[in-house]
Amino acid sequence: MSEIQAEHFTKALLMLLDETFDQVHGFYLDRNTSLFETLAGITAEEASIPVGGRCATLAAQVKHIAFYLDVVEKSVRDPNFPQADWGEIWRTVSSVTPKEWQALQDELRASYTSIQTLIKTTPAWPSDDEIGGAMAILAHTAYHLGEIRQALCMLQS
Numbered sequence: 001m002s003e004i005q006a007e008h009f010t011k012a013l014l015m016l017l018d019e020t021f022d023q024v025h026g027f028y029l030d031r032n033t034s035l036f037e038t039l040a041g042i043t044a045e046e047a048s049i050p051v052g053g054r055c056a057t058l059a060a061q062v063k064h065i066a067f068y069l070d071v072v073e074k075s076v077r078d079p080n081f082p083q084a085d086w087g088e089i090w091r092t093v094s095s096v097t098p099k100e101w102q103a104l105q106d107e108l109r110a111s112y113t114s115i116q117t118l119i120k121t122t123p124a125w126p127s128d129d130e131i132g133g134a135m136a137i138l139a140h141t142a143y144h145l146g147e148i149r150q151a152l153c154m155l156q157s
Contacts, residue, residue: 006123009125009131010120010122010125013119013134013135014116014119017137020035020138020142021112022034022037028142035065035108035141035145035148036109038148039108041152042101042148042152044059046152046155047096048094048096048101051150051151051155055147056089057094058148059093059094059095059096060089060093060094061144062108062148063089063093063104063107064093064144065144066111067111068137069108069111069115070114071084073111073114076118076133119134
C-alpha cells in the first residue's frame, strides 16, 4: 500500500480551501462563486433577512463558519479546549448593520487565515482523525456556501 506524502496532502488541501474561500480553480465550484466572492455581493440588508420561515440569516451563516474554523483551530492546538456551544450563533445572530456585516466578513477572513497557518505548520498527518478533521473543514464550509448561494437565489427572485 502506498502512502500520500504529507506535503502533497497539505498542498492539495490548501488548494481546495483556496477554491472554497477565495479563488475558484475549477475543482468543484463555478467561476466567481467562492465564499468571499459570494459575500462581496451581499449587502448588510440582504445578510439580515431570514431565509425561509425557519432558517438563519446569511449573517448567522457567516458567523457560524468563522466560529467553526475557530473551534477547529483551537481544539487542535489545545486538546483540552472546552466544548463549544454550537447553537449560540443560531440563537443570537440575526440582523446586522453595514459595519457589523463587514466585521463578520473580517472575522471570517481572520479565522480562515488561522486555519491556513495551522495547516501549513502541520508537519505530518499522523492519523485518519487528523485527515478527516481537515477534510471536514472543506465539507462544512462548502455546505454553508451552498446554503448562502441558495438563499441568495431565493432573495433575488
